[in-house]
Amino acid sequence: MNQSIDPRLARRRRQVQEMSARRRLRWLVGLLVLAISAGIVVAVFQSSWFSVDLISVEGEVRAPVSVLLDEAGIREGVSIVSVRTGSAEEQLMTDPWVAAAKVRVIWPRSVEVVVIEHIPIARVTAGDSWLISSGQGAVLALGEPMVDPIIDVDVGVIEPGGTIEDPIVLGSLEFVAALPVELKTDLVIGIDNDELEATVSGHAVSLGNATDMAQKAVTLAVLLDEGIPEGATISLLSPLRPAVSNPQPLVETSGEVATETTASS
Secondary structure, rough: OOOOOHHHHHHHHHHHHHHHHHHHHHHHHHHHHHHHHHHHHHHHHOOOEOOOOOEEEEEOOOOHHHHHHHHHHOOOOHHHHOOOOOHHHHHOOOOOOEEEEEEEEEEOOOEEEEEEEEOOOEEEOOEEEEEEOOOOOOOOOEEOOOOOOOOEEEOOOOOOOEEOOOOOHHHHHHHHHHOEEEEEOOOOOEEEOOOEEEOOOOEEEEOOOOOOOHHHHHHHHHHHHHOOOOOOEEEEOOOOOEEEEEEOOOOHHHHHHHHHHHHOO
């Protein structure tokens, strides 16, 4: 038996089907437009309009900044969108010479890099001679004649990029950093009987333990500026109560020997 469908119900059913079809069509059109827009955006950002054409570097002296940036994927011609400043900064910090680094994107086509390098302040003898910076005692590279102060203290095996935590070395670096430049030439710091000793401008200087090292350097500079006898030894065990010992005069014995020789003849 055929049952006829109410025309109103059939019309409503068609309307629901048409609305559903239109919604699906709108979704499809929207997805297509989104895909096309995304493709256009990617194409634009990958185009030469947004490719890196200038990399400015400030503060580079010893660190191979361009090599490190290239390893981080930053070079001329790459898309500016692909530049990851955080990763680039981490890559720069892997070099022993780099103390701090900042990488910044300048739209649409430039990258600005600022590095702060460690400043070598002394050479530490540890098997080989190593360049060391002030502060935390960063190990930079094998020693070079570019730095005069020598800290002759055995700190074991060290490598570039590491740090020296020995309090004797850190105290010695503090002493070197506080000295005037003219007193650093031919400066040597070592250990004698478990106490720090130094040779400064031809004077033997007793520094004692590695405390108050900056004050000891200031006191030494004042003493030398005021003038002390050549060859005098200086004790800075207490920087507020320094002691200066004049060199002992040589005993003249040639006359006595001559007299005795004459009398014997």
